[in-house]
Amino acid sequence: MEMHQVRYFLAVCNELNFTRAAQFCNVSQPSLTRAIKLLEHEFGGALLHRERSNTHLTELGRVVLPYLQDVWDKADAAKRLAVELKQSAKIRLKLGIMCTIAPTNLIDLLSAVRVRHPDIELEILDSPAESLQAMLLEGSIEVAIYCQPEQEPDPRINCVGLFREQMYVVLPPGHRLAQKRAITVADLAGERYVLRTQCEHNACIDGFFLGAGINCPTAYRSDRDDWVLAMVASGLGFGMMGRNSIVHSGVLARPLVEPELWRVINIATVRGRPHSSAVGALVHEAVRTHWAGEPALSIKARDSLSADEADFSKADAVH
Numbered sequence: 001m002e003m004h005q006v007r008y009f010l011a012v013c014n015e016l017n018f019t020r021a022a023q024f025c026n027v028s029q030p031s032l033t034r035a036i037k038l039l040e041h042e043f044g045g046a047l048l049h050r051e052r053s054n055t056h057l058t059e060l061g062r063v064v065l066p067y068l069q070d071v072w073d074k075a076d077a078a079k080r081l082a083v084e085l086k087q088s089a090k091i092r093l094k095l096g097i098m099c100t101i102a103p104t105n106l107i108d109l110l111s112a113v114r115v116r117h118p119d120i121e122l123e124i125l126d127s128p129a130e131s132l133q134a135m136l137l138e139g140s141i142e143v144a145i146y147c148q149p150e151q152e153p154d155p156r157i158n159c160v161g162l163f164r165e166q167m168y169v170v171l172p173p174g175h176r177l178a179q180k181r182a183i184t185v186a187d188l189a190g191e192r193y194v195l196r197t198q199c200e201h202n203a204c205i206d207g208f209f210l211g212a213g214i215n216c217p218t219a220y221r222s223d224r225d226d227w228v229l230a231m232v233a234s235g236l237g238f239g240m241m242g243r244n245s246i247v248h249s250g251v252l253a254r255p256l257v258e259p260e261l262w263r264v265i266n267i268a269t270v271r272g273r274p275h276s277s278a279v280g281a282l283v284h285e286a287v288r289t290h291w292a293g294e295p296a297l298s299i300k301a302r303d304s305l306s307a308d309e310a311d312f313s314k315a316d317a318v319h
Helices: 003-015 018-025 029-043 059-087 103-116 129-138 202-212 225-233 277-288 297-318
Strands: 091-098 120-127 143-146 157-171 193-196 218-222 239-242 252-257 262-270
Touching (some): 018 029, 091 129, 103 277, 129 143, 129 157, 157 297, 193 239, 225 239
Antiparallel strands (some): 143 262, 157 252, 157 262
């Protein structure tokens, strides 16, 4: 069944005259008649009694009329909605953000998008890194900000570096390690651990403990950083998280050393996939944003390469 057949049928129902219906639809009468015959063939019976001065619906025609009218009305409404969406000033963009990245890290980026691209309406979804990558590949989000330090890079994903962030040990005030400027894995032996279940470094941290031959019994587990910080502040154990995620005034933060642990946060899209202009605008703003007071990693790498090329040029000029 074609939509033009439905349109022609509804026009005949309104006009009760094939000639006037054809004129209304701006087609020839033979074309209109042929389309309705095809429709009748599909329904298995006549929809209209064709009389010179008394065209009217058959019983089958009366039965299918409200359904075909509903089909036409809904299709027409869908077309109007599509036109309105296309003409709308807003472009909706789904951005996935790793749930272990503190919102404060993203304020400058979100503010820049709002000011310089008011036509973009961001919908933000927070999830663990593994879930974000799956959603990115399946197309349920268009761009993501995350990292997966324990995995090989997926060749299907294009990543642009934004910032590095060191992992810190989070302690309650008055803790025996509070006077240290930095904390080693060995320092934590026997301490109770408040585990962030969504932390992308959990496997690596477990490896550190195992390699150092120490035991840090897990006291509590939570998938929310605010709960982990609150429990640490109450003296229930120590935690580990990125420096910029430590936003609780009742805790102390010390860098983890021997070994150090860092994460690199990227903005990611799918290679080769056509993207809207909103995606390009968001990536551009992410790259030009300063992260914790520093230019994006991709900008620093570009500037470093330019400086190296300049040094080589000077060297060549000397020789």
